[in-house]
Amino acid sequence: MTDQHKAPAPDPADFLAVDRSLTSEERDIRDAVRAFADAELAPNVAEWFEAGTIPDPRGLAKRFGELGVFGMHLQGYGCAGAGAVSYGLACRELEAVDSGLRSFVSVQGSLAMTAIHKFGSEEQKQEWLPRMAAGEAIGCFGLTEPDSGSDPGSMRTRARRDGTDWVLDGTKMWITNGSVADVAVVWAATDEGIRGFLVPAGTPGFTANTVHHKLSLRASITSELVLDGVRLPAEALLPGSKGLGSPLSCLNEARFGIVWGAAGAARACYAAALDYAGTREQFGRPIGAFQLTQRKLADMVVDVNQAGLTALQIGRLKDDGACHHNHVSFGKFANVAAAQRVARTARSVHGANGITLEYPVIRHMVNLETVATYEGTEEIHALSIGQAVTGVSAFR
Structure with missing residues (x-):
């Protein structure tokens, strides 16, 4: 073999040329998210981490919405309908800056929006998904509880019927975006098994308290959700949700x-x-x-x-x-x-x-x-x- 046919030396930044097999569309998404992360997130993240918060979560949500990363793997309702690898690349580039920033996007898109997309009624999808995709509304996902982490089936949050309404009581813990969310997807045990409910911010009996004194994931908002006799109409139930x-x-x-x-x-x-x-x-x-x-x-x-x-x-x-x-x-x-x-x-x-x-x-x-x-x-x-x-x- 002559010298001119020898393979080039490995790139220290991508030693096995992992990104070589990406499609042109996947590369474009990678490059767009990386450019955004380098320009708008990386210069600020150390300060946010030291402060223990994201100072303008709603402004950041709108920028993420403009970038198109919220629910980007979902179809319709203002979502990009991108492939799994494309979504993964966006997560990679965001977490290369900070895990808390990737969590912001993951909780919005892969948890709250996915729950509505999979299990919501058409009315719920139309009401929430376009606004969440655009970053105009923020969602959170309430599953984990103070005494129920790895075993979510042991949750104590209950939802009981009262006429045509549902009444929820319980506490959720370690909820990303909870205290800035416009809507919480809350999972509760019922006589029919575990079901999901949409709880809008400001609903009487529903409070979200920010968790302080964290030494990890500080550039992220973490909350406790408290539900004390929260009364919801029948249409707050995610009708397709059934079981754990x-x-x-x-x-x-x-x-x-x-x-x-x-x-x-x-x-x-x-x-x-x-x-x-x-x-x-x-x-x-x-x-x-x-x-x-x-x-x-x-x-x-x-x-x-x-x-x-x-x-x-x-x-x-x-x-x-x-x-x-x-x-x-x-x-x-x-x-x-x-x-x-x-x-x-x-x-x-x-x-x-x-x-x-x-x-x-x-x-x-x-x-x-x-x-x-x-x-x-x-x-x-x-x-x-x-x-x-x-x-x-x-x-x-």
């Missing part, structure tokens, strides 16, 4: 976004470490010239690229209609763990500088502790995979 499978199917959509988002967080940490290793000098040379640092970079680039390949394969399966929820469990389990390893290693490459918000690594590192817990803990997804390969459930 309904909210879990929405969670699977959001978990798919995490598969991609974690790959983005890992990429950002690796990129920061690679740049730092080339510019930080000790003992008269860049630290990237030392064997131990090169081993760290090698470990990181392997994790980053394997996470990217995992996300892409699961995305292709989803676009082909062949993605089982165990595939998504595999992706969340593998990619979040990989991202955590990369973030910790990148922090060590940065030394003491790695604990400051001047660099993104400590922010990603602590955010990923939450990502490993929400929408199915590492342990739950391990058991999901274990059940898939053995045929035996170890959950109970």
